[in-house]
Amino acid sequence: DAKTTQPNSMESNEEEPVHLPCNHSTISGTDYIHWYRQLPSQGPEYVIHGLTSNVNNRMASLAIAEDRKSSTLILHRATLRDAAVYYCILRDWGTSYDKVIFGPGTSLSVIP
């Protein structure tokens, strides 16, 4: 099973950029990279996803390494509301659901 590894926690200063890394060295050619985040006392929310090319949306940017064995979620200006657990997940077309695993994620703290 393709799995991801992330740092347990990270800190950022408010209004500074944040780079959240994710390693997925066993990624297959058909795995999409998805990022979700979970704010305190809420369900997870979708952030961004991509396959090979870098992606941008209103929430964040996703930078994918050329060999696809790692990716980085970029928050361009961290705010206090960005303090959350960030999950990096691989999704394969037609995957069996016991292989869809949310890991422990990275707990991001934002310092005012």
Place this chain on the structure above:
Amino acid sequence: ETGVTQTPRHLVMGMTNKKSLKCEQHLGHNAMYWYKQSAKKPLELMFVYNFKEQTENNSVPSRFSPECPNSSHLFLHLHTLQPEDSALYLCASSQEPAGGPGETQYFGPGTRLLVL
């Protein structure tokens, strides 16, 4: 638009009780999911429904029984639960058939369950 709603938000039940959790999505999605999130543990997928048909049961004990009467509603019926079943139960929905590579899941706020 309220997205995905779950009721109740909090529930306390004894081990001999029977209760049900309800999830409703107002997004016109085709797939719905139940997840369990225990304290300080990652989310665990429990059940998946595609077009009202259960497509996955991720080795969940029979004391948890899902029901999907239509594509907008999902229930989780609970009976004879154990204290270790205390957790946050999250419902989610998605637009594409479950398993699609671009599939984005929208989560509800969850039901905080305490089993005494």
